[in-house]
Amino acid sequence: xxxxxxxxxxxxxxxxxxxxxxxxxxxxxxxxxxxxxxxxxxxxxxxxxxxxxxxxxxxxxxxxxxxxxxxxxxxxxxxxxxxxxxxxxxxxxxxxxxxxxxxxxxxxxxxxxxxxxxxxxxxxxxxxxxxxxxxxxxxxxxxxxxxxxxxxxxxx
Amino acid sequence: xxxxxxxxxxxxxxxxxxxxxxxxxxxxxxxxxxxxxxxxxxxxxxxxxxxxxxxxxxxxxxxxxxxxxxxxxxxxxxxxxxxxxxxxxxxxxxxxxxxxxxxxxxxxxxxxxxxxxxxxxxxxxxxxxxxxxxxxxxxxxxxxxxxxxxxxxxxx
DNA sequence: ACAATATAGTTAACATGTTAATTTAATTGG
DNA sequence: CCAATTAAATTAACATGTTAACTATATTGT
Numbered sequence: 001x002x003x004x005x006x007x008x009x010x011x012x013x014x015x016x017x018x019x020x021x022x023x024x025x026x027x028x029x030x031x032x033x034x035x036x037x038x039x040x041x042x043x044x045x046x047x048x049x050x051x052x053x054x055x056x057x058x059x060x061x062x063x064x065x066x067x068x069x070x071x072x073x074x075x076x077x078x079x080x081x082x083x084x085x086x087x088x089x090x091x092x093x094x095x096x097x098x099x100x101x102x103x104x105x106x107x108x109x110x111x112x113x114x115x116x117x118x119x120x121x122x123x124x125x126x127x128x129x130x131x132x133x134x135x136x137x138x139x140x141x142x143x144x145x146x147x148x149x150x151x152x153x154x155x156x
Numbered sequence: 157x158x159x160x161x162x163x164x165x166x167x168x169x170x171x172x173x174x175x176x177x178x179x180x181x182x183x184x185x186x187x188x189x190x191x192x193x194x195x196x197x198x199x200x201x202x203x204x205x206x207x208x209x210x211x212x213x214x215x216x217x218x219x220x221x222x223x224x225x226x227x228x229x230x231x232x233x234x235x236x237x238x239x240x241x242x243x244x245x246x247x248x249x250x251x252x253x254x255x256x257x258x259x260x261x262x263x264x265x266x267x268x269x270x271x272x273x274x275x276x277x278x279x280x281x282x283x284x285x286x287x288x289x290x291x292x293x294x295x296x297x298x299x300x301x302x303x304x305x306x307x308x309x310x311x312x
Numbered sequence: 313a314c315a316a317t318a319t320a321g322t323t324a325a326c327a328t329g330t331t332a333a334t335t336t337a338a339t340t341g342g
Numbered sequence: 343c344c345a346a347t348t349a350a351a352t353t354a355a356c357a358t359g360t361t362a363a364c365t366a367t368a369t370t371g372t
Contacts, residue, residue, distance in 0.1 A: 017215055018227065020299070022189050022286065023204065028229060029302040030182035032309040037179070047327060048179065059173055066350070071174065073184060078328055080352055085327085102337050104349045130178065133308045142301045143176070145294060146185040152289045153188040203357060222320070234358055236322055241357085258320040258367045 010032055036130055040122040044115060050091075051119070054101050054108065057092065062105045064097065082101060091115060190286075192286055196278040200271060205230060206238055207275070210264065213248065214272050218261045220253065247271060 018024050034048060035138070041051055052072040056063060061070070069079050083106055086092040090110035097103040131139050174180050190204060195208055209230040212219060219227070225235050239262055242248040247268035253259040264272070286293050 017211060018208075022283070022295075022299075023186055023193070024208075024229060025299055025302045026182055026186040026189065029305050030179055030186065031229075032306045033178050033182065036309065049328065052174075052180075055173060064350090073180060073187075074331065075331095076351065077330075077353080081328080084352095100338070100350085104351085127178070130309065134305055138301060138304065139178075141297070142305070143178075143181055145298045145301065146181045148294065149185050149290055149298065150188045153192065153286065206356065220320090231359065231361095232321065233323080233360075237358080240322095256320085256368070260321085 033130065036126045037123060040119060040126070044119060046115075046119070047082075048077065050086060051123075053079070053082055053086065053106070054091065054112060054116055057106060057108045057112070057122075062095075062107050064103050065106050066103070068106060087110070177180060189286065192282045193279060196275060196282070200275060202271075202275070203238075205234065206242060207279075209238055209242065209262070210247065210272055211233070213262060213264045214270070214276075218251075218263050220259050220261050222259070223261065242268070 037048070041048060046054075049072070052074070053068060056068050056071045059071075065076070065079055065083065067106075068074070068083075069076055072079070074082065083092060085092065087094055090109050093107045093109050094104050095107060097105060134142075193204070197204060202210075205228070208230070209224060212224050212227045215227075221232070221235055224230070224239075225232055226234070228285065230238065239248060239250065243250055244263075246265055248258050249263045249265050251263060253261060290298075
């Protein structure tokens with residue numbers, strides 16, 4: 001799409017402000033990356049968050065909600081809605097924890113596992129393409145910087 | 157908060173899968189950064205997105221909605237709701253474009269400008285703290301890598 | 313000129329992020 | 343043992359992200 005006059009003017013001036021905004025830069029990078037994954041997720045009516053839950057259960061089936069919440073970086077209210085959605089669609093199944101009636105565990109159904117088997121190779125392929133386009137070395141550096149940033153901000 | 161047993165096990169195994177997820181890493185980094193800015197935004201009942209719009213108008217008052225949408229990385233429906241919210245709170249004011257009745261421009265009110273004057277120094281301070289904790293050099297590298305990543309993914 | 317098309321913006325519908333309130337069950341302290 | 347507290351999960355309420363549908367206005371092509 002053609003750039004507007006104002007956009008060109010900003011580029012010439014060096015794109016003040018938002019160009020040195022860490023939240024915006026991280027957001028735009030994430031959006032660009034997600035654009036690669038979204039089409040195949042959409043083709044199966046899955047949100048990125050739903051897909052994260054499915055992958056967590058493939059890694060370890062029968063996780064409790066609180067544990068899924070930690071691993072998938074989802075707040076409890078979001079996970080509550082997501083698990084209800086996936087239950088309705090017969091992708092996951094909920095079981096009570098005998099020793100504590102407040103807790104419950106999620107298990108992948110056969111259908112959920114089949115969904116994973118279908119999507120995982122596409123997803124892996126897209127990740128490899130990103131890694132190739134960007135470069136493995138730069139990708140390693142990026143992961144390290146992001147991890148450092150989180151550690152620096154969360155520690156003190 | 158204490159780590160669960162499963163979390164420790166994952167750490168020992170090297171945190172499979174999500175540890176090498178680019179979307180997750182970018183998301184966590186952004187969350188960590190936003191945690192630094194959110195308290196002062198919240199204290200003025202502003203969302204990060206509302207704050208982006210205010211900053212865009214400080215840079216250039218009277219921008220059209222479509223232009224704000226580009227600069228603030230907001231989709232039209234989100235911006236539509238945000239501008240209505242800010243109008244109700246007398247932070248921005250909308251004016252029609254004479255030559256095209258479909259378009260409208262946003263202007264900061266005095267109150268909106270005062271809000272910016274109050275928040276901007278806090279925000280700048282928080283940014284400097286992040287830059288100091290993380291290191292200017294690493295921050296530059298990070299900006300460059302993020303920009304490269306976006307360029308690589310959006311070009312082809 | 314005018315019908316067809318394109319554009320700007322809003323609204324609708326659904327999913328998630330976020331905080332607060334609520335519910336149910338477990339734990340604890342007296 | 344039981345009242346008070348803590349904890350897990352859900353629900354509520356509001357804001358944003360996202361796609362599609364819709365409205366109003368401009369532009370266009372003949």
